[in-house]
Amino acid sequence: MNSAAKTNHVPVPNTTVKPNSGDSKSIYSIQNFSLWYGNDQALQDVQFDIPANNVTAIIGPSGCGKSTFIKALNRMVELVASVKMSGSISYNRKDIFSPKYKVEELRTNVGMVFQHPNPFPKSIYENVAYGPKIHGIKKKKVLDEIVEKSLKGAALWDEVKDRLQENAFGLSGGQQQRLCIARCLAIEPDVILMDEPTSALDPISTAKIEELVQKLKEDYSIVIVTHNMQQAARISDKTAFFLNGEVIEYSNTDELFSNPKDKRTEDYITGRFG
Amino acid sequence: MVAREQFETDLSNIKEEIMVLSETTENALCEAVDALYNQDTELANQVIDRDKKIDEQEHSINDKTILLIAKQQPVATDLRRLIIALRITTDLERMGDNAKNIAKSTIHLGENHHLTIHHEIKQMRDMAVEMAHTAMHAFQYEDISIAGKLSEMDDQVDKLYERIIHELLTETATNSEKIQFVMQMAFSARYIERFADHITNIGESILFLVKGESYKLN
Numbered sequence: 478m479n480s481a482a483k484t485n486h487v488p489v490p491n492t493t494v495k496p497n498s499g500d501s502k503s504i505y506s507i508q509n510f511s512l513w514y515g516n517d518q519a520l521q522d523v524q525f526d527i528p529a530n531n532v533t534a535i536i537g538p539s540g541c542g543k544s545t546f547i548k549a550l551n552r553m554v555e556l557v558a559s560v561k562m563s564g565s566i567s568y569n570r571k572d573i574f575s576p577k578y579k580v581e582e583l584r585t586n587v588g589m590v591f592q593h594p595n596p597f598p599k600s601i602y603e604n605v606a607y608g609p610k611i612h613g614i615k616k617k618k619v620l621d622e623i624v625e626k627s628l629k630g631a632a633l634w635d636e637v638k639d640r641l642q643e644n645a646f647g648l649s650g651g652q653q654q655r656l657c658i659a660r661c662l663a664i665e666p667d668v669i670l671m672d673e674p675t676s677a678l679d680p681i682s683t684a685k686i687e688e689l690v691q692k693l694k695e696d697y698s699i700v701i702v703t704h705n706m707q708q709a710a711r712i713s714d715k716t717a718f719f720l721n722g723e724v725i726e727y728s729n730t731d732e733l734f735s736n737p738k739d740k741r742t743e744d745y746i747t748g749r750f751g
Numbered sequence: 752m753v754a755r756e757q758f759e760t761d762l763s764n765i766k767e768e769i770m771v772l773s774e775t776t777e778n779a780l781c782e783a784v785d786a787l788y789n790q791d792t793e794l795a796n797q798v799i800d801r802d803k804k805i806d807e808q809e810h811s812i813n814d815k816t817i818l819l820i821a822k823q824q825p826v827a828t829d830l831r832r833l834i835i836a837l838r839i840t841t842d843l844e845r846m847g848d849n850a851k852n853i854a855k856s857t858i859h860l861g862e863n864h865h866l867t868i869h870h871e872i873k874q875m876r877d878m879a880v881e882m883a884h885t886a887m888h889a890f891q892y893e894d895i896s897i898a899g900k901l902s903e904m905d906d907q908v909d910k911l912y913e914r915i916i917h918e919l920l921t922e923t924a925t926n927s928e929k930i931q932f933v934m935q936m937a938f939s940a941r942y943i944e945r946f947a948d949h950i951t952n953i954g955e956s957i958l959f960l961v962k963g964e965s966y967k968l969n
Contacts, residue, residue, distance in 0.1 A: 707824055734826045736963035747829045748755045 504529040504668060504698045505550060510564035512545060512722075514557060519545045521722040522564070527715075529667075532690055532699045534709035534730065537719035538751030543702045546719065547670050550700060551587040552580050568668075585612070588661035592673040594653035596645035596660075601628075601637050604645045604656055608664040623663050631659035632689050651682020658689065669693065671701040675708065687712050706746055710734045718742045758823045765815055765836050770887055772808045772843045777883045779805065779850035780946060784876040787857045787939055788868050798854035805847035812840045831963065835956040839890065842949040842956075846883075849942040849949075856935040856942075866932045871915050872940055878908050879947045886953040895961045901954035902968040908947040915940045 503526035512520040520542045527533050535543040548554040549566060552573060565572050573583055596604050605624045614620060624641070628634040633655040637648070645656055654674060661669055671690075675683040690699055690712050703709050709716055710730060717727040718739075726733060726742040737743045745751050779798050786794040816836045819825075825833060860866070882904045889897035919937045923930045951968040958966040 706826065710826065735830075737827055743827050746826050748758070748823075 502529050503527060504569065505700075506567040506570070508565045508567070510549070510566055511562065512542075512549060512554065513559075513561045514545075515559040519722050520549070523722075523724050524564075525717060525724060525727045527698065527700060529698045530694055530696075531714040532694050532701060532712055534713035534716045535700065535702045535719060536704075536706065536709050536716060536745075538745065539704075541719040542722040543719045544672055547672055547700055547702050550668075550670055551584055551589055553589070555580075585664055586666050587668040587670060588664060588666035589670040589672070590654070590657050590661055590674045593677050594650060594657050596648070596653050596656050599645060600642045601645050601648070601656060602641040605659050605663045608660060612664065627659040627663040628656075630662045630693070631655045632685060632692075633659055649682070651678050651685060654678060654682065654686060655689065658686075658693075662693075666697065668698045668700065671699065673702055673704060676704060683708070706734075706748075718745060720745070755823075758819070758825070758829070761815070761819050761823075762829075762832060765812060765819070765833075766891070768808065768812050768815070769836060769839055769843070770891065772805065772812065772840065773883060773887050775801075775805055775808065776843050776846040776850060777880055779847055780853070780876060780879060780943070783850040783853035783857070784873060784939075784943075787853060787860075787936075788873065790857070790860070790862045792858050792862055795854035795857040799851050799858075802847050802851040805844060809840050809844040813837060816840075828960065828963075831960045835960050838956045839953050842952045846946050846949045849946040852942045853939045856939045859935050860932055866929060866936070869915050869919065869936055869940070871911060872936070872943065875908060875911050875915070875940060875943045878904065878911065879943050879950065882908070882947055882950040886950045886957075889954065889957050893957065893961055895958050898954040898957040899968075901951050905947050905951045905969050908944060912940055912944040 505527035507523050507525055507527070510520060510523040511518065523546065535547060537543050545554060549562070550568075550573075554560055562574065566574065568583065568587070571578060597607060599607070602624055605627050606620045609620060609623050614623070625634060625638075628637060633652060636652060637643075637656075640647075645653065648656060654677075658669070658674075675686050678686065687708065690701065693699060694714075701709075701713065713730045715727065716730045716733045718725045718733065718737075718741075720741055726737060726739045728738070733742065734746060737746060779801060782794055783798045785791065786798065816833050820830075820833050823829075882901055885897060885900055885904065888894070889901075916937055919933050919940075923933050926933070948969060954968045955966055958964075958968070
């Protein structure tokens with residue numbers, strides 16, 4: 478393991494924000510990004526651009542840093558006290574770790590869906606209306622519209638429209654996960670981060686979420702961490718393969734799964750390790 | 752335990768069966784040409800009978816390969832290994848058909864045609880057999896430099912084929928009553944030429960496996 482960085486966040490000179498870095502369609506630009514938990518380095522010189530209105534899959538064996546990476550994209554990783562970083566992550570050409578950047582603004586634009594569905598212990602309606610309410614929307618008519626639009630966007634409306642006031646815990650696991658996606662859509666983000674969103678779901682629910690992801694990419698940029706290689710191959714446009722905190726290969730998904738350039742990628746995707 | 756040991760074992764078994772099938776088709780060609788030269792219709796009938804065995808071997812390999820794709824859902828080189836297993840098996844089965852067709856020509860010619868079989872058909876057969884050995888060597892070791900040699904070998908077979916056909920056409924001009932027998936000889940040369948073409952297809956499959964792109968060898 479490499480030694481820890483000296484400060485909490487050390488921007489790399491001249492690479493903090495590159496106005497011309499990446500192409501104009503990139504939503505995130507990651508430059509020489511490294512991260513440590515105490516003295517343990519979890520990410521090392523990560524560098525690639527995440528395109529807008531695409532599905533980008535992050536794959537790699539357990540402990541390779543993929544969840545750390547996705548949590549860096551919405552600064553959730555900062556909740557760990559011992560974390561230190563260097564390099565930069567730019568969202569829409571602004572360095573998200575800049576002292577001027579407000580984390581609330583970032584989280585409004587970047588929603589997240591987790592491995593296990595985590596609805597609030599409230600009604601289906603309240604789960605979706607919660608975000609807009611804390612953003613100051615009070616009119617019932619407006620909230621009703623947001624709830625309907627979000628549930629339709631998450632392909633759940635038809636299944637729950639007659640029982641919006643029932644407790645969300647009464648939904649199946651797959652429905653709960655789609656409710657969490659609806660909750661995420663209600664705040665109208667640009668990006669949806671998904672950390673293994675189907676690993677706790679049955680095959681039918683998984684297929685529904687996968688179809689949903691394909692539809693959502695028309696309006697949102699999606700970054701998905703998955704252990705399911707076939708899922709990454711099915712639903713993503715770009716794939717980044719992480720190993721021991723490094724990005725070993727980042728390319729078009731079709732290319733990475735048919736003709737990977739690095740032998741370590743080939744060994745991983747063909748199941749020879751991990 | 753090595754990761755994906757079962758996959759490796761199943762893949763290795765499929766590869767082994769393909770090499771056995773290649774040997775069977777090669778033997779079929781050798782015997783078919785021997786039968787042609789020796790006017791041995793009994794041996795020719797045996798070649799035709801044994802083609803059913805080749806078809807069975809082809810089905811067996813295809814079934815095992817499809818099952819392995821379904822069970823293991825391979826990607827990248829592993830997927831290409833199984834795709835080319837299907838392709839190569841199809842080529843080998845067609846090569847068996849070519850050997851069978853030579854045997855049928857021998858039966859058409861009968862035992863009393865009083866015709867000298869063109870001496871270079873045997874040479875063509877030997878060249879095709881050498882190509883089959885080269886292809887299987889390249890397949891076994893996934894070696895594209897060996898596979899690349901098949902292009903030149905096939906060119907030599909094609910040149911020999913053209914020469915044989917030219918000479919046989921000259922013969923039909925001077926010996927018109929034998930035309931139907933000479934045609935059977937020309938067909939036999941054509942079947943060997945096709946046999947060699949299928950071997951270059953195998954070479955192309957090996958190039959596809961290693962490079963991940965399609966290449967032409969003939």
